[in-house]
Structures are given as C-alpha cells and as structure tokens.
Amino acid sequence: MVQTVRIEAVSRERAGKGAARATRKDGRVPAVIYGAKKEALTSMLIGLLESGAEPQPDLPVPVSWPPVIGARIDSLMKKRSEATGKDLNDPEVRKKSKIANFRFYGAPHGMLLFQDASLTPWSIFDMGLFAQNIMLAAHAYGLGTVPQAFLTDYAPEVKQFLNIPETKRMVLGISIGYPDMESPVNAFRTDRVETSEIVKVMS
Ligand SMILES: Cc1cc2nc3c(=O)[nH]c(=O)nc-3n(C[C@H](O)[C@H](O)[C@H](O)COP(=O)(O)O)c2cc1C
Numbered sequence: 001m002v003q004t005v006r007i008e009a010v011s012r013e014r015a016g017k018g019a020a021r022a023t024r025k026d027g028r029v030p031a032v033i034y035g036a037k038k039e040a041l042t043s044m045l046i047g048l049l050e051s052g053a054e055p056q057p058d059l060p061v062p063v064s065w066p067p068v069i070g071a072r073i074d075s076l077m078k079k080r081s082e083a084t085g086k087d088l089n090d091p092e093v094r095k096k097s098k099i100a101n102f103r104f105y106g107a108p109h110g111m112l113l114f115q116d117a118s119l120t121p122w123s124i125f126d127m128g129l130f131a132q133n134i135m136l137a138a139h140a141y142g143l144g145t146v147p148q149a150f151l152t153d154y155a156p157e158v159k160q161f162l163n164i165p166e167t168k169r170m171v172l173g174i175s176i177g178y179p180d181m182e183s184p185v186n187a188f189r190t191d192r193v194e195t196s197e198i199v200k201v202m203s
C-alpha cells in the first residue's frame with residue numbers, strides 16, 4: 001500500500017554548522033535539498049534550442065529506420081496528429097514539442113541517466129533495463145513517466161551545467177510525476193503488432 005508522508009519544510013538563509021545547530025534548537029531537522037536545478041536546466045535547454053545550437057547527443061539519433069518500422073512511425077505520427085489536433089510534421093509544432101520535452105512535460109521531477117563513456121554499446125542495454133525498472137516501479141506507485149531521448153540533445157552543455165564529467169555518456173532523461181488523466185494526450189494509446197508477428201515459438 002502506498003503511504004504518503006508530508007514533510008513541512010521552510011528554507012533557511014544561512015548554511016553551515018552554526019545555522020544547522022540553530023535549526024535543531026528550533027525543533028527542526030536541518031536538511032539540504034539537492035536537485036533544485038530543474039528550472040534553470042529547462043531555461044538553458046530552451047535557450048540553446050532558440051539560438052539554433054546544433055544538438056550533440058552522446059548517442060547518435062537514427063537517420064533512418066527500416067521500411068517496416070518507418071511505416072509504423074509514420075502511422076503513429078498520423079494518429080497522434082489526429083488525437084492532438086496538431087500536425088506533428090509541422091516544424092513549429094515540432095519546436096513546441098521539443099520545448100514541452102525540455103519542460104519535462106510539466107512533471108515536478110526529472111531524472112537524467114549517465115554511464116561511463118568508456119563502456120561499450122552493450123552497456124546501453126543495461127541502461128535500458130535500468131530505465132524500465134524505474135518506470136515500472138514508478139507505475140506501481142501510481143506515478144507516470146516519460147522516457148525522453150530529446151533531453152540528451154545538448155549533452156555537453158547539460159554535463160557542464162550539472163558538473164558531470166565529460167567522461168560520462170548521457171543516455172536518457174525521464175520525467176516523473178502524477179499523470180493528468182484529464183489531458184487528452186493521456187487517453188492516447190499506441191498500437192501493438194500481433195505477438196505472432198514478432199515471436200516465433202519453436203517446438
Ligand atoms: C528510448 C526512448 C526514447 C524516447 N524519447 C522520447 C522523447 O524524447 N520525447 C518523448 O516525448 N517521448 C519519448 N519516448 C516515448 C515514446 O514516444 C512513447 O511515448 C513511449 O515509448 C510510450 O509508447 P509505447 O508504449 O508505444 O512505447 C521515448 C521512448 C523510448 C523508449
């Protein structure tokens with residue numbers, strides 16, 4: 001069962017031992033909240049996009065897909081365009097979509113996944129498992145997630161901004177929060193091919 005614990009927090013002006021002691025004396029627990037850089041990160045990413053900076057993701061973006069997959073992507077884009085009433089091939093709509101990505105789709109939290117760049121592409125598989133486990137665990141708590149390759153568009157700048165060594169490979173971003181089920185986009189479902197099309201049972 002999910003249990004929600006509410007923590008009342010107040011910000012304090014001063015840092016350091018003396019300030020922490022004073023906070024304790026006040027009957028509070030001094031704490032440091034990490035991760036308050038989300039808004040600034042969003043601004044930086046939108047700024048880079050607006051300036052026309054060339055995306056430099058650590059993992060190359062696929063330039064083309066095999067015809068069968070390409071056709072599925074096209075059909076999915078068409079259905080999404082119909083469901084949202086927006087032409088997703090329109091450059092302006094695509095730009096707005098990128099901005100929504102950079103805003104973590106309004107989710108209160110975002111996660112960025114990095115691994116050591118010296119690892120071979122085999123290890124990207126591990127990150128995929130890791131990401132999926134995060135998403136399944138979140139789902140079990142009633143949370144929604146969006147895995148986002150777009151959040152890696154400006155990987156070098158993100159690493160510099162977050163003080164993450166250049167020796168790390170940025171693999172994926174994930175937005176996380178309680179989904180707004182009233183939003184039409186959350187009623188949209190992607191198609192699935194028949195299991196028999198992708199699985200061959202040998203007996
Ligand atoms: C590796 C990966 C990268 C993705 N990158 C993005 C992204 O940058 N922006 C986005 O809105 N959705 C992204 N998605 C989410 C998909 O567009 C899709 O919404 C999601 O996978 C759910 O649909 P599905 O159940 O058909 O996979 C990504 C998904 C995966 C697996």
